[in-house]
Amino acid sequence: MAKYKQVDLSKVKTISIKKRKSKVRFEDFAEVFNPKKQSFSEFVKSLPHILVAEDLRVFVSDVVTAHKRKKPIIALIGAHVIKVGLAPLIVDLLQRHIITGIAMNSAAAIHDVETALWGKTSEDVEETITDGTFGMSKETGEFINGTLGLAMITGDVGYGEALGRALQHAPHRSVCILATCYRLGIPITVHAAIGTDIVHQQPTMDGVATGEMTFRDFKVFCNVVKGLRGGGVVMNIGSAVVLPEVFLKALTVARNLGYNVRGFVTANFDMIQHYRPRMNVVLRPTKNSGKGYMFTGHHEIMIPLLCAMMKDQL
Numbered sequence: 001m002a003k004y005k006q007v008d009l010s011k012v013k014t015i016s017i018k019k020r021k022s023k024v025r026f027e028d029f030a031e032v033f034n035p036k037k038q039s040f041s042e043f044v045k046s047l048p049h050i051l052v053a054e055d056l057r058v059f060v061s062d063v064v065t066a067h068k069r070k071k072p073i074i075a076l077i078g079a080h081v082i083k084v085g086l087a088p089l090i091v092d093l094l095q096r097h098i099i100t101g102i103a104m105n106s107a108a109a110i111h112d113v114e115t116a117l118w119g120k121t122s123e124d125v126e127e128t129i130t131d132g133t134f135g136m137s138k139e140t141g142e143f144i145n146g147t148l149g150l151a152m153i154t155g156d157v158g159y160g161e162a163l164g165r166a167l168q169h170a171p172h173r174s175v176c177i178l179a180t181c182y183r184l185g186i187p188i189t190v191h192a193a194i195g196t197d198i199v200h201q202q203p204t205m206d207g208v209a210t211g212e213m214t215f216r217d218f219k220v221f222c223n224v225v226k227g228l229r230g231g232g233v234v235m236n237i238g239s240a241v242v243l244p245e246v247f248l249k250a251l252t253v254a255r256n257l258g259y260n261v262r263g264f265v266t267a268n269f270d271m272i273q274h275y276r277p278r279m280n281v282v283l284r285p286t287k288n289s290g291k292g293y294m295f296t297g298h299h300e301i302m303i304p305l306l307c308a309m310m311k312d313q314l
Helices: 040-046 052-070 087-095 104-117 138-154 159-166 177-182 207-228 242-256 276-285 301-312
Strands: 074-075 099-107 190-193 233-237 266-270 291-296
Touching: 040 301, 052 074, 052 233, 052 266, 052 291, 052 301, 074 087, 074 138, 074 207, 074 242, 087 177, 087 301, 099 104, 099 207, 104 138, 104 159, 104 177, 104 190, 104 291, 138 159, 138 207, 159 177, 159 190, 159 207, 177 190, 190 207, 190 242, 207 242, 233 242, 233 276, 242 266, 242 276, 266 276, 266 301
Parallel strands: 074 099, 074 233, 099 190, 233 266, 266 291
Antiparallel strands: none
16 A cells, blocks of 8 residues: 555546637747748748747837837947957948947947957957967057047047047948947947956056046937937847946936936847846836847847848838
């Protein structure tokens, strides 16, 4: 005889599946896509109408709505956006006036500068950290730190505008986000955390200039964020800490100054979901108004798909 008593299931009450609420229906399933006969639009429609695939379609529709209503569409970008070769796609959206403002961390600015001037970026950290040469590229430090120092004393422009202006004749300016924003008059801000980037460890580093120039950009960014009144979109792509924090503070400043910045849409795109983007981009800013989305995947796959879907709908 068994030691342990078993429950009697004979009296359990069942219900009909016909009356049960089901979250997935046959009509929601993916459709087989034929690349020889169908268009990209049909490919997008073929994705399942379930979970993140449906979220991505809805988010793209939100972007299209914001664009048609002439509301801000702001991209917050980390360094990997440029390191994995996505700058041409961002530049294309800028030229089409889909993205109306960009904020980047200073690592992204470094990769954008190096690509624009020398056509290459991203060193092998594991190799160069062993002999103390990591981040010691002389030309990178001299250009960025020199540009910031000169701009600080000769005008009132900020970090992003100063670099964008200085890159107008760079050999590879056609794929440079900073240069494109400056040429088109689109606000581009750079948000530095001193000590986090390679140009901070070189002899040309000037803490006063770096701090002042990035502070100016914070004020520019606050002015951009105040435009999210009654709609707009904020996309955080690949920044896990700096830009979510900057965005939350800029949003606070805008609301503190009396601007009713509510009713906008946010989304976080990253390889894994982190606490600060989830809280400071997706959840807290949209509380009681607006919507927030989270998309997880490699930038080099997700962002080309996102850009193509935007252009297809527009």
